[in-house]
Amino acid sequence: DCPASVRKQLAKLFAESLKAIVPSEPDVVPLIDACVAKSGVKHADYQCNNAMSLWAKIKGKQTEFKNPRAVGEGIVKNLPPSEMVESCSVAGPGFVNIVLSKKWMAQSLQRMLTDGIDSWAPRLPVKRVMVDFSSPNIAKEMHVGHLRSTIIGDTLSRMFEFCQVESLIRRNHIGDWGTQFGMLIAYLFEKYPDTDEVNESSIGDLQAFYKASKLRFDSDPEFKLNAQQSVVKLQRGDPKYREAWQQICNISRTEFNKVYERLKIRLEEMPESFFNPYIPQVLEKMEKLGLVEDSDGARVIFVEGVDIPLIAVKRDGGYNYFSTDLASLWYRLNVEKLEWNIYVTDVGQWQHFDMVFKAFRRAGWLPKDENELPICTHVGFGLVLGDDGKRFRSRSSETVRLVDLLDEAKKRCKDALLERDNAKDWTEEEVEKTSEAIGYGAVKYADLKINRLTNYTFNFDQMLNDKGNTAVYLQYAHARICSIIRKSGKDIEELKKNGNLVLDHEDERTLGLHLLQFTEVFVESCSNLLPSVLCEYLYNLSEIFTKKFYSNCQVVGSPEETSRLLLCEATLVVMRKCFYLLGIEPVYKL
Ligand code: ARG
CATH class of the missing domain: 1.10.730.10 (Isoleucyl-tRNA Synthetase; Domain 1)
Structure with missing residues (x-):
């Protein structure tokens, strides 16, 4: 509902008129267009465009109308009196041109000046909305794609706040979990066997640290094995490993916060690791529903219209990005009871979210047809390019801080x-x-x-x-x-x-x-x-x-x-x- 929308108010008015002239078609939705959007319409502010389609509906039937223009004239004649409309006239085959009353316009503006612009805010039919945005990954670069997500997500959040939804959650789904941590921790302990020496400054530049450890990982099989064991220890909750993990995460967080502070962005962190404990139970529910099948040792879910399956559990038994998003969506729907979940990422992740949402529909956890009021929406965005037309990078290094x-x-x-x-x-x-x-x-x-x-x-x-x-x-x-x-x-x-x-x-x-x-x-x-x-x-x-x-x-x-x-x-x-x-x-x- 939004009484401040001129279009909505006109639609209400014209609905009355439409009902009066064709009582046999009570469901006709008034089509009201603002004229600024179209060229050529002069001396009108809005247009009601129902006459032509209404005519198509009633043509064969016994009515008082002989042509669409007559329907248009009927619309004008039956319009209830209103202080907002100055005059209406029919043009061409049946367009109803609407001129607003300038007195009413001036009064509306003056009222807004007194009551404040929040009195112009529309209300949304949902109460609990979440925007999942920014969501960079620990130890990896926070790149311009994340900047786009941050900027777009913040604006969408502000829009919902303006609509005064009951609760608007600005969610930072930080990537703080995954196999890369095994590698980082193994490298850390190799460099600093004495754990007392380990602190945020000893790690230094995390991206350089990441690169160096990746080099070790790719070149030394023994180190690789060590890294894989470190993941297991971390996931089992070994305190020494948990602490190293925390320290690594904190370095990244400090970096992320610098960006958020500069841009004055508020975010509430609920990182991937938070959802890790929920993964087994959510997958078990899906198993019970018969959604999960075996594929070469991996546990996968097939969804409608996609050839490749969603990999819920990897062949080595580990979880991945999909597993986390299945668990986090389950949590958002069932624990947080969110009515609209909006994910802001680059368009490249469209299929990822499409598959997650479809898996939920297969499970019956999301309605099959959610066109009216979506419960989950992926908000995609394109690439940031440099002047050379390629992915944006700075000249000196391959990434841009x-x-x-x-x-x-x-x-x-x-x-x-x-x-x-x-x-x-x-x-x-x-x-x-x-x-x-x-x-x-x-x-x-x-x-x-x-x-x-x-x-x-x-x-x-x-x-x-x-x-x-x-x-x-x-x-x-x-x-x-x-x-x-x-x-x-x-x-x-x-x-x-x-x-x-x-x-x-x-x-x-x-x-x-x-x-x-x-x-x-x-x-x-x-x-x-x-x-x-x-x-x-x-x-x-x-x-x-x-x-x-x-x-x-x-x-x-x-x-x-x-x-x-x-x-x-x-x-x-x-x-x-x-x-x-x-x-x-x-x-x-x-
Ligand atoms: N961390 C991911 C990335 O950098 C974005 C996460 C988006 N949110 C989600 N629930 N998957 O690409």
Whole structure:
């Protein structure tokens, strides 16, 4: 339910009308489209497009209508009176053009200014939602793919928080379990036979340590055997091995946290190891249901439409990524009672999740047909590419440390700030804060603005450009509006109480309409799990403000100053909500 969505409100109204003209078709869903999305429709804000399909349904039957246009006219005639609609007219074969009342629009905006934008938040039909995102692997690099997962997952979480779901879990499913630990621990004990010497600093750079131990593993069969035995000891809970494992994990965690701190990302860790004890019981249930079969000594599950089976237990009896995800999903459904489980990873893992979900459907643990309200969703994303069109890597080494990447974004912004004419007016703290807000915001926005399924090219020059569809441009637009209000010298709180907002000028009306469409765009963005939809809205908002409203409507010093300042404020409020949802910190002066 979402009373703030103009489209939904119109749909309610038109449902009445449709019911009145064709009582024989009570289930017709009103088709209401916003006209901005289509070119060519002038002088209408929305369109009701039911007449043509309704006509197809009733054509042969005895009705008062002779053609689709007559159905359209019937829709208009039977529309209940409403203060939101100014006028309706039928165009072409039966399109019903809707013009909103500008008085109603202005009042709705003014009410939002008083009640706050949270009054525009939609409600979701689910209460307990989990977003599994970021989820890097211990001792392996946290790569740009994880950065994408972190950025997209955080935004989706913010969206659900805005909808005020009862409980939103931001889950970090850290890969802290697996055979690589045998190798790492064996190498550690070989290097430091005296365990007292072992601590986080003795391991040093974990990635280098990982590489060195892998080299040993691949070249020395004796070491390999030792590594395999170490896994067994670790999994049995040998204290010495557990402790070494902890230390290794902590080094990685410290690294991960640096990224999260910079980006202000909140995550709640429930790592793979947590689910390890649940694996046997979940597999046993699946065995009992007859889902698991033997394949060459491995225990496997076949799922619908996939040739290869899901390997639940490896031939050596060990567990793998699949085993953990079977156990974790079981836990999420049965212990945490989550109603929507969202997994954010690269598209390459699509089949992995498809197979896990299908195995659960075979078990009857997920409904066979979950199109209406999905319980499990994989949110995939494309690759991050370098300028060469290949997978993103830095020149010096084969991997990119994410902290370095973020530091670089910040540094470039700082340099640009210090070169500005007004650089002297800035305190050191302002420079720091602003360059972080702009730099990190730019990295996030560059990722979020494109449809997540497409690959994107990581390019500092592009993302930090102050023209075009970038966070920097948006930050400028926001700061400029702030300065308009500052320059007026008026107290906005006072204006909100006593001022009057009107939308008489065409460009005021266009801006006002776009603001009012925030909720429906948000709903589209959230329900399709596509942050790019919200980015596009935000960019268009800045464009409409700058190129239409602010170019043609004088604000400060004009007779309409009060109303226009209120419109500026409404724009700021909506912009800031978008920024917030995208995890971008707004700047107030630039
Ligand atoms: N650790 C995995 C990776 O780096 C991502 C984990 C995603 N979550 C999950 N439940 N499998 O690719």
